[in-house]
Amino acid sequence: MEHQSCFHCGDSCGNHVITFQEKSFCCNGCKTVYEIFSENDLTCYYDLQSAPGAIPKEIQGKYDFLEQQNIIDKLLEFNDGNTQIVTLYIPHIHCSSCIWILENLNKLNPGISSSQVNFGKKNVRITYNSNLCSLKDVVILVSSIGYEPYISLEDFKTGKSNVNRSLIYKLGVAGFAFGNVMFLSFPEYFEVGEYWLEQYKYLFRWLMFAFSVPVIFYSAQDYFISAYKGLRSKILNIDVPIALGAAVLFLRSTIEIIFDYGSGFFDSLTGLIFFLLLGKFFQQKTYAFLSFERDYKSYFPIAVTKISKDGKEIPIQVYDIKKGDRLLIRNEELIPVDGILISGKASIDYSFVTGESETVSKKSGDKLFAGGKQTSGVIEMDVLKTVEQSYLTQLWSNDVFSKNKEDGFTTLTNAISKKFTFAVLSIAFIATAYWLYVDSSKAINVFTAVLIIACPCAIALSAPFTFGNLLRIFGKLKFYVKNASVIEQLAEINTIIFDKTGTITTNKKSxxxxxxxxxxxxxxxxxxxxxxxxxxxxxxxxxxxxxxxxxxxxxxxxxxxxxxxxxxxxxxxxxxxxxxxxxxxxxxxxxxxxxxxxxxxxxxxxxxxxNNYRKGLSKLFNKLKKEYDLVILSGDNEGEQENLKKLLPSKTKLIFNQKPNDKLEYIKYHQTEGAKVLMIGDGLNDAGALAQSNVGISISENVNVFSPACDAILDASKFNQLFKYIKASKSAIKIIKWSFVLSFCYNVIGLYFAVTGQLAPVIAAILMPLSSISIVVFTTIATNLLGRKLE
The missing domain is CATH 3.40.1110.10 (Calcium-transporting ATPase, cytoplasmic domain N)
Structure with missing residues (x-):
């Protein structure tokens, strides 16, 4: 009897099949999840991937502890009485279907307003209305649809440090199979006596087939899934040629041993997948290292005012805040840590955190949460816990609450990789057709070798490693950039607009x-x-x-x-x-x-x-004027016009008496004329202009002006280094282009040997990760040399 697969999770239903709406389910849990999706018109979940779900665990009474207020308070990262936010670590997140359903939780429960998945960290950040549903309800909901969260009661955490070992397991399987297949291929490699070939060749060939099956269906599955999803979306991604090459090798080899044409190419196949995964593992490890440095060293140079025991007001960096400190929060300042309101009238805008623009009034003794902005004068608060840098980073990078400037902006990698993949496929098919006509025995080798040797992995690697390393270097030099896309857009700018007060002038010594x-x-x-x-x-x-x-x-x-x-x-x-x-x-x-x-x-x-102008202002503008249109856009009157004319280059435009909205409209107009605008302001009155510009940089000088509108924060002491940072961004693009040139040279040489039938697929598979490693080494060394010049 043929066992049926569960429509929801894909497991075998065994002898106890539950049928519902002509679909088979292995248990009532899977059937219930399907019913939930069906009732809420979410069955397109199954269109994204076949059987993507997990079997829901038995959850009756399991989460009763989430009714205890002391536990709830420790698990929530935000709670203003109505809106609550929690981040849940969910180990089962594994594909696009998981992301889709977890980001549509609001359709399953109207009390949930939004949910955002971080695929890399396998967590989901859920915002919900506590009047309509509780934390327990949220956890039961995600558990009931097969995404049970990990909650540690020992340390009251909703996540844990978890290493995704699936790549290691796949690499281990591929390596084990590759070693054995090579060993079993030795008799035919060395053409040993007739006795060996006649007695054992069929056994050895079928053993090689057996070792290759888990490699193609398990170790290589990510390449096939990625290629399938790309083609389904009408996109030729970089995994298409890899998947095609591996599939052709496996099918051709299987046909050869079935009809006794030869031993096939199982050695090449297993070697190919092993070396591909080895290159992927190296990439993952290296990029994780860069990401680690980025997360823990990119402290924002924002400050907050601490009130000392003798009543003095001292500006301190946010990461120097300790539990028990008393902080002074001024109007329009961000609250950097959780604390208790001591004095003053608090009217907090939490839109930065929740997306809701309504202000919340607080009285003395109430709890204040990090990420809120005070909008009604000065308040004093006691600190409950130290600042979490990752939380501030998350707020800053939250695209839901900031204008997405990447619309219509095509990255260099995307522009090239699509053409590259198309070109590779064309060469592979043309070369194969040629060899089928000239010498059909070489056709399959040529086809596979072309697809492998010309894999655009090196192109895919160059941008992340270059930008990732430069983000780290910029952070060390007190220039804090939101993401890699900002560097790429900074290299494109042709117009630079400066605010005056607090930007080109300094508050000190005034x-x-x-x-x-x-x-x-x-x-x-x-x-x-x-x-x-x-x-x-x-x-x-x-x-x-x-x-x-x-x-x-x-x-x-x-x-x-x-x-x-x-x-x-x-x-x-x-x-x-x-x-x-x-x-x-x-x-x-x-x-x-x-x-x-x-x-x-x-x-x-x-x-x-x-006014006291910043040190090196005149020298900076003289460097910038050679390549950019420069504008001073100020809300002040023309009193400083003559001084600025003497101080700045003659071509600098000086425009005064500009309201915040005037600045925004000025930038918008010039963008329609083709200008790529960099706006530099103090982050207060300039929020609209910073958001409208292609790149917005906020100057920080012992003031907590942390703003979602800016793309980068520049420490005021490094203002005179601005030209170097822009120049470094342009150099980063050159480094990526040079890495493309290196990759192109390697591909041209490799393709020559592949097309002429002089390159075995397994040799191509060894060379491919080596080319990727060489690109990573080149970009890392080049960006480090660039960093030394900046220093």
Missing amino acids: HATYQGDALTASEEMLLKNTLRGSNHPLSRTLYDILDEHNIITLNHFEEHLGKGIEASHNNNNIKIGSASFVGNTSDTTVLNTSVHISTNNVYKGKFTFY
Whole structure:
């Protein structure tokens, strides 16, 4: 009796087949999962891959511990009362079907708003409404559809450090089979006596076939799956020629031993898969090392203000924060760690974390979560746990909450690899047709050798290793880039736009003079405390200049982007900002940057600032002007125009009195004219412009301006090195192109020997990983030399 396979998980149903809607299931669990998918119109899950599911485990009562609040609090990474976020480690994630169903959990439970899968780490980050479903409900749901999460109660973690050993197992099987097949091929290699051939050749050939079966169906399965999915999506990916070559070798060899034409090419086949997997293992190990360095060394140069025991405000780096520290969070600042609100009126915007733009009010004693942004003045908080760098990285890289700038941008690798694969297949078929006509005995060898020797793995490797290494080098040099795509787009820019205040000017060493009516002690105290809540560069400068005053809690605080700040305490109110904002229409002077003040709707006076420009500014602009269009786009008045004309190259455009939206529209217009724009700002008023630009860089100078809008963060001390970083990005593209040239030369030579029938498939399989290794070595050495030049 022929055993039927389960429609859901693919296992044999044995003698107990459960039939539902003309489909066979091995157990009620698989049938139930299918029913869930069917009821929610999600049966296209099975279209992505045949029998992709897992058998659901018995879960009745298993997750009752998730009703205990102390456990829930430790497992959740975010909880504001309504919205909760948890990251679950799910070992069973293995294919595109898994990703698809886990990212459609919201269709199975309306309480789940979103779910994102990290395929490499085998985890899913789930955001849900705690009023509609609980953490237990979420875990039971994913378990019921065959994706039981791993939850360790010992350390209250929803994930674990797990090594995917499947590649090692496949490599082991291929290596074992390759060794045995080579051993069994020796009699025919050395043409031993007739006795051996007559007595044992059939046994040896069928043993070679037996060893090859697990290699082709297990060790090589990833290549076939990838090629199938690519062809199904009408894409010629790099695994198509490999899968085709392996399939042809296996079929031809099997036919040869069945009809006694010869011993086939099982040695070449097993050797091919073994060396391919060996190259893949090397690639995985090397890239994992680069990723490790990237994850743990790319600390953002953002800072936060720590309040010392004697009441002093000290800026510290986020990764120096310790449990028990007291932090000062200003208006528009990101909360870098979980903590307890101590004082101040907290109105937190968690859109960075949840995607929901509504602000949440908190009172003293409430818990605050990392990733929220304070939007209503200054608050103080006690730290509950230290910063998790990986969490900040995850927030920054979250494409759901940031504009995807890769739309319409084709990477260098994608542009070349498609043409490469098409060319290889064409050469293989033409060469095979030729040899079928000239000498059919060589045709199969030629076809397979061409597909193997011309494998574009080297092309696929060059970009990840080059960019990955450069990301690490940039991080060491305090230039923190979001991802590899940013480097590629940075190399394409032709226009650079700078904000003025806080970008080309420095907050340090700035000074100001006051003109107007003297401020009373209470007015100066109100001014000082209002400035304390703002992160604008001029506010920070003025705050540092003014005398110390008692700290008071403001009744009201509001910051109007591009205009100014207003606040009130008891019966007094104050406005700080532009002349028009505070109600002074008589001031028309534009000689210098000024901050005007009015109290209780009475104009008091203004502070006039004398800008200090960043070290090396003139030298930097003179280097940049040779290759780029330069623009200063400032929200300030024209007071500094003459100074800037003397300081900067003559071709630099100077545009003043620009509101945040004006900057965005300026960039958008020039992009329609063909400009590839790099925007450099301070991350506060420039968020829209940074998001609109092709590449947005935020300058950080002891201010927590961590923004989802920027693609890179540049430490202010490295501002004068900007030209070097852009130049290095261009050099990275050159390194990749040179690696393509090396790969092309290798392929041309290899193809010559393959097409002329002088290259055995197994030799081609040995040469292929060697070519990949040579590309990795070349790109790593080249980028390291590039890094030394930068230093």
